[in-house]
Amino acid sequence: MPSATEHTHHLRIRNTQLEMKSSSGNSSGEDVDGKLRLAQTQLEELQAQREELERLKTETEQLNTRKRELIGSQVEMSERLASAMTLIDRELFEMKQEIDDLEQCRSCFAGHLSKIEKLNPESWTREQLPDRLDRALAIVDHAEDEYSQAAEHFSRTRSASIFQGVRRAKSSSNSEFRQQLFRGFAFNLPIIALGGLALIAYLCK
Structure with a gap:
């Protein structure tokens, strides 16, 4: 057990x-x-x-x-x-x-x-003509000189075309003016000649 x-x-x-x-x-x-x-x-x-x-x-x-x-x-x-x-x-x-x-x-x-x-050459008298012609031509030449200087100055700028276009017109205008001056002078030349002859005849008396 x-x-x-x-x-x-x-x-x-x-x-x-x-x-x-x-x-x-x-x-x-x-x-x-x-x-x-x-x-x-x-x-x-x-x-x-x-x-x-x-x-x-x-x-x-x-x-x-x-x-x-x-x-x-x-x-x-x-x-x-x-x-x-x-x-x-x-x-x-x-x-x-x-x-x-x-x-x-x-x-x-x-x-x-x-x-x-x-300037009006047609209105100038015989006595005025020589003096006024000189002064008128001086005015035109002065304007032409300053215009040429301006055109040269602006030739290198964008405004050059302005003067190229106007230059021809200006030249034409100046030529026309000169022609008018000479025409006026030629128109008055016979009168000047007759006046001169009359003056000579008067002095010869």
């Missing part, structure tokens, strides 16, 4: 140990599964972080490229605008200077034109 009791007790101890080993095995398996799940989760997080870093890197490179393009365009456009403004300022200065010169030229021409238009 005592030996049977001891044997039974011994079997009970072994059963308990088996149960403990089985329970310990299940716990180890659960730990491995948990670690695997944790490792998988960490791997997924690392992969997500890696993708986010790649996205940020690509985005940064694109931004840097656009920034370099902006700086290049900024420098180029600044140079073009500054150069254009310099040329515009120069052009405006030259235009204003030319306008001032044209205004002075017009005022001068207006004075000459007024003097020339007042």
Whole structure:
């Protein structure tokens, strides 16, 4: 009896140990599964972080490229605008200077034109003719000289075409005026001759 009791007790101890080993095995398996799940989760997080870093890197490179393009365009456009403004300022200065010169030229021409238009050789008497012819020719020559100087001055400007077109008209007008002067002189020549003969005859008496 005592030996049977001891044997039974011994079997009970072994059963308990088996149960403990089985329970310990299940716990180890659960730990491995948990670690695997944790490792998988960490791997997924690392992969997500890696993708986010790649996205940020690509985005940064694109931004840097656009920034370099902006700086290049900024420098180029600044140079073009500054150069254009310099040329515009120069052009405006030259235009204003030319306008001032044209205004002075017009005022001068207006004075000459007024003097020339007042000349009327047909109304001059024999006594007035020599003196007035000299003065009239001097007025016309003076106007012609200043006109030639103005045409030379503006020959290198955008106003050169004005004088090229007017030069022919002016030359024609001057020629016509000279012709009128000589015609007036020729018209009065017989009267002058008769007057001269009468004066000689009177003196001979």
